[in-house]
Amino acid sequence: MSRKTLIATNPANDKVLGEHEMLDAAGIAEKLDQTRRGYAELRELPVAERARKLHALADLIDERQAEIGEIICHEMGKPFSQVIAETKISSAIVRFYADHAEEFMTPKTKEVPGAQKAEIVRDPMGAVLGVMPWNYPLYQVVRFAAPNLAGGNACLLKHASNVPGSAKLITRLFHDAGFEEGTFTWLPVSSSEIDGIIRDPIVCGVTLTGSDAAGKAVAKTAGEEIKPSVLELGGIDPLIVLDDADIDKAVELAIDGRFDNTGQSCAASKRLIVLEPIARRFTEKLIDQVQKLRIGDPMDENTDIGPMSRKDLRDDLHDQVQRAVKQGAQIETGGEILDRPGAWYAPTVLTNVAPGNPAFDEELFGPVASVIVARDVEHAIEFANHSEYGLGGTVVGQDVKRAEQVARRLNVGMSFVNRPTTPFAQLPFGGVKKSGYGREQSEYGFGEFMNVRTVFIAE
Template sequence: MAIATVNPATGETLKTYDALDAEAIERRLAAAETAFRSHRTTSFAERARLMHRAAGLLDEDQRDIARLMTTEMGKPVKQARAEAAKCAKAMRWYADHAEELLADEEPADSDVKDSGASRVIVRYRPLGPVLAVMPWNFPLWQVVRFAAPALMAGNVGLLKHASNVPGTALYLEDLFRRAGFPEGCFQTLLIGSGAVGQVLRDARIRAATLTGSEPAGRAVASVAGDEIKKTVLELGGSDPFVVMPSADLDRAARVAVTARVQNNGQSCIAAKRFIVHTDVFDAFAERFTAGMTALTVGDPMDEETEIGPLSSEEGRAGLEELVDEAVESGATVLCGGERPDRPGWYYPPTVLADVTPEMRIHREEAFGPVATLYRAAGPDEAVEIANDSPFGLSSNVWTRDETEVDRFVRDLETGGVYVNGMTASHPAFPFGGVKRSGYGRELSGHGIREFCNITTVWHGA
């Protein structure tokens, strides 16, 4: 498998990398095990000092790393800078809160006495080296939201990043090294997907986390299950964006555009299915389509660009197939829908109406700037359409009716419900999904505890 930096705006291969051989992988596994033995005993204060240093270095590097991300995977450079800033923020959040989140807990006195103990403590201890298999779409953020809590908990990390962002992967290893984390605390493995199983089966790897496609998640979970190792999976999403008659339509339509096309539409938490009450369907569709049509498509290095190229030629071909199949089956194109005649892997902002359950785009995740519109007669039908998906990552609900809010929060089969706003991840809030969007949680206290040995310490009377 090629490990290379290929500019998606031009299709030009800029740099290639040699994959690690078995001997090099062994050296890194040994270094991780050695680093864990010492890192696990460091104080929270020392880990926080190093994490704050990493955040400061990332702020200093922001413009350069943003340009590297844009070169490797095509996101508009303004969004790349925002991603770097978000990562630094998350690093600082975990540096400041990890000790509190992992503080010892003491059960109620009545339960302690009932157990015959004089004292019981629940303690959170690190597991060991954790393998992180990460995607290209947010090449810094996806890694940092694993690495910051894992390192602060006393674990060490081995990163198998997507093979089209090797420069960003190597930057992350260098960032933690420059911050002062001991050798082996965070390492990048330049390996193909075929080598992941071998690494995961190694006894020194204690757990794994994966953000990526459903097939990739299934493959990692199968190996981890066979080895009885903890995993956290954050997989695909086809998030519903529900609009009811009481919504502020102008604001809902503006936010809907951003929610659909963030990161060139290549985001698991991007809103993809827009389910609109029939009373306001036409008004919303008009506003939304106008907003999608007005977006500036161009060179992702240009500060004015809002939509850059998709990350790969294969990704664009797959998106094109979904759209073409839907149109052939009766979907109506309100805007976009045709590949532009220009170099690079561009696809225009596209809105499809008259989508039916028989179409592949109804069931599969459209990873690019393509939105599907649905009519709903009321909350019941909106919930039915929203839940008619194999995915359950997050959801967006636009209504001023509190009864409707309660109904959607109760019935939507997703890991998050964002009311009158756009789904976004934040270090303080748990993030993850249900159904085929995966299991486990990242971020917040829930995320940092995923890779801890939750230990009961019982003292006899």
């Protein structure tokens, strides 16, 4: 019997890019055995050597920007210029952990009564399984892999089924940097295999970025096995525009926050909550700027909006927009499937959106902005926190102290003032409520899958 394959299709034109053979049960077992051997070697490797390999990886990402950009662009439709931006944050994250590996692994001495010595040390625990999405094929991988490799954990990658070429290239980058098979391993498998992989003894934990349903399934299995998990799930992030905001700047931030990556980001500014005194002017300028967004070939450096990653997701988004309109929302621009091959959807602005409407309550994972009008600041905060999700949030205003006070009241994992939610290697990334738990990036991301061990020597 022939093995199953992962088929990559270009969402810009429906052309098949290639097929990649999936692992069968024997192949999975072989990879896990390699990981057992690889982990045993990696954990004994000096921290400085692991850091050296991470520096090599960061250099490779920078050197191969064009190759990475082309594959990601073709597989999931992200405009090429935006993929280059993804490679830059990815190499920055890798360098951050390369630069700080020694610091994070150095034992911390504590003054404790009765102790000749008391230390807190961090030890690796095994292999971490990363179940990663298609929307940021490189960034999502390095976000989980770099800190774990720095700490001595091996990494297993289960990437999204529609970006196998990206997964293959990313794996080659890690291998070329010195993290050979067994320390960083791609598992081209179906979602049905994840449960069994989590249960394997070499796997010490699992991190997932994806849907609520996938997060629940992974957390359930990890819980049954008493293994830690980190979940970064959906988001309906608010962007509050205060009444003292510069309208042009607020619209620019709203466009960047909502339509980057064709709106396919968990931390996108999906709900634009605008104070009533400036709502009409803001909305008019927003509509005008959205209509000017350039839709086209994602390989063209002038393109703002590419195709969505898959037709089924495009169709799901259109269904949400139609349901929103049936429940009172108004389409100001867009709101339609574009008549061309591929998974194209027109950049859309919805108004007359309020709690109870799908455009307020559900995550619209595509180029659709929902404008919500609030009476005053308290009403805006109420709207912002009226959600099952809590990933990030932004407040826009010229009085920075006032904007900060509002931002601190958002029930989210990340609050930004005058900037959409943005990843930085030095800052933790993650949410609360149904947006998940645990943190990635920064020193907080380093410790999620390490054994924090006490070493006590009595006097």
